[in-house]
Amino acid sequence: MSRAQISPEPTLAVGVGLPWDVAVDDAVDLLARAREVHGDTFLVESGRDRVLFTFSPTGVESFYALPEEVASKGVADYLMLRRKLPDALFEGRRTLPGSLFRKEDVASYLGNLEEALAATVAELGDSGSVDVFALTRRLGHRMGLASWAGPGAASGAAFDDLVVAFDALDGADAFVHPDAMAAVAASGKAAERAALDRVVEIVGVSIGSVELQAHPLFARIAAEWADEPPEVARLGVAYDVALIHVASLSNLGAALAWMLIDLIEHPAAAGAVAAGDRELAARCALESTRLAQRSIMARTVLAPVTFDTGDATYDVSPGATIATLLPLTNRSPELGHDTWSPDRWTRHRFTDTAGLASPQLVTAFGHGKHSCPAQPFSIAAMTMAATHLLTQFELEPRWSSYPRPVPAQIGGVARAAEPCLMTYRRRDPR
Template sequence: MANPLDVLPVADGIGLPWDVAVDDAVGAIATARARYGDTFVVESGGGRYLFTFSPTGVESFYALGEETASKGVADFLMLRRKLPDEVFAGRRLLPSSLFRRDDVTSYLANLDGALDATEVELGESGTVDLFALTRRLGHRMGLASWAGPGCADGDAFERLVRAFDVLDGSDAFVHPDAMAAVAASGMRAERAALTEVSEVIEASLRQHDSTPEVRAGLFSRIVDAWASEPPDVRNRGIAMDIALIHIASMSNLMAALGWALVDVIVHPDQLRLVADGDRELASSCALESTRLAQRSIMARVVLEPVAFDTGVGVVDVPKGWTIATLLPLLNTSAAAGLEDWDPSRWHRHRLVDAHALPSPMLVTAFGHGRHSCPAQPFSLAAMTMAMTRLVGRYDMRPEWVGYPRPVSAQIGGVARAADPCPVGYTKR
């Protein structure tokens, strides 16, 4: 088998946005694809990336095993550009433990409560930035679900919102151009925010410990995992578990909800049906908006040399390389018409015409197979609940100028809006 550098083109002058200044991160990879074809190498910041976009290459990508080409390592290397190492070291309950069936039921109940609070805050009429609304909603639901008593209300909630807005790990891929400044500061703002989170969680712990008869849910499991430690180690460990879970779980979901609301609001026929409670349509709208809003670089760090079929030959990818594909390019180019918003292309969680694609893996909202997002069922249920509730209770009118644009430097996750996205609303 061949070394990739011997048989694949190397994209000259192309770097990734956490290494060099890039005005349009997705556009830069699109330019390289147009010039070099569906498989090429990018050398950036001392690292080597094999990008693949062919049907066979994408299928080979999704077939990679975590033990040889790791998503977890790729995610960690991305997030640690923004977050201090203590967020990751020694965690006892990880975000992967979030989605037990009984937990999801409680999260949806907490979402219902968060929507109640949102309605109180909105009042009868006004104007609100749509993405700020969904982000705050996500904070309230998440903190009610795993941050302990009192953390989703009042001053404790506001303190945690401010801290987690500083600790937003998605900045690593939404604003990769800002990561050099984060590193240069020694992550000073992020460490101060972690201290704030620890102080709020410690107060919540005192309330939790004073009512031992009330023990349920994820927060209690986190507390139990640290029960044998001295108080200072216990308190900090619990706070860091909660911090990582919250950072990892909310921001992409609520960005996707924002885009789904944007798209429904500007399509009157779908808006009317969703407002009337059509949950199946709302779910399809959520899938379609998430598909189009994807800016995800899907990446796997090679831990052991791996034979990788690119579609034009098999290459032996060395340890330390990263194999990657980019969803925004695949999701809109694999067939004619995919650049348009059309929720009817979905039936339940699947594309109606997936069989017409060169490979069904070329288009996705949440990934495929073993590399699909484990939160997909919950995410769709949460977006469906929030969409039907918000547009059912409020007449919402776009007040933005032009359809919202994604942040141009972003390469990863669901798009964040580059500009304010105000919507006027009146209670029905």
């Protein structure tokens, strides 16, 4: 295959590779250092990829304005996720994560979250210690599986088995642990394929269940396959559910974990949230998500495109990637954006913009056409969960310094590099 052309040729960041291809100490740091040396726009050649990184105000605005048919987010996401997920999961899907946010859907997810929170509180008991990320991840599994995996998926042995399967099938590993993807490829994705088979076994039994009216989203997914023979439908439905589950919730769980950590670190704000200040809780959710963003935002060029970065205009040919990296623009120390302050937000808008050359340089949920369709739901869910846990429990940190992200992670919301324990004590023991 010939190399994708970029003309004029941008400065090449010599010796810089991406963590799928080379061992890096810290993926974000490496690109931050490349930016210090080469300026706001430079080229990274890594493996077979040629990636035009841009961080200039005009470059980032041009990035968010790229039309999908010319420079595709869908293809870039697929190329990333297929490093981890079995190919079969991408073939012939009939219900996609982007179609989950009709009005009645959100109400049903939040109802399931309420039940998941009650189950979580029961599981925790009166006191103990727990890893914040493990807690929020399990909560996300429970809410998601209740929402779209059919009757019985969110309780008992079926739930525990699905959690094990989905932990092995975690698409987020593709960007949280990019350094592990060579081993996944070498294994032929054996663990992931076995986990997917297990999901089919468990979810498949619910097709045709008499309880479907209580599971509207699962019923909708199943209806898309109603014209197929039972074996085809069983696989189709279970794969739709699996892709929805792995593509949607892991960032939400991680963002909620950072929100809890930041609130534990800021007792006055935690007190106000526990006392019912939902508006503040929503701003805390946005602020923690902004600071925890480690997303590489990428578009795979499909048709020749002219890309303006302000100081130059590049002709980019198909096969190249255009990208930016949120942590490099989201948390500028020179603007004071590297600390936690929910007052930077006015409702859902980042308004601490003094000195910021473009409002699009900062984000929690993205800008433009591809911005997150789940933002209102995610903020409502984080608000509900943090409020519930802070009302029920006194939470104390057991970390000695503020948790640090997994260094190799390049994408999504940061996960913690080390266990992140907190102790909890029920305010009103039963």
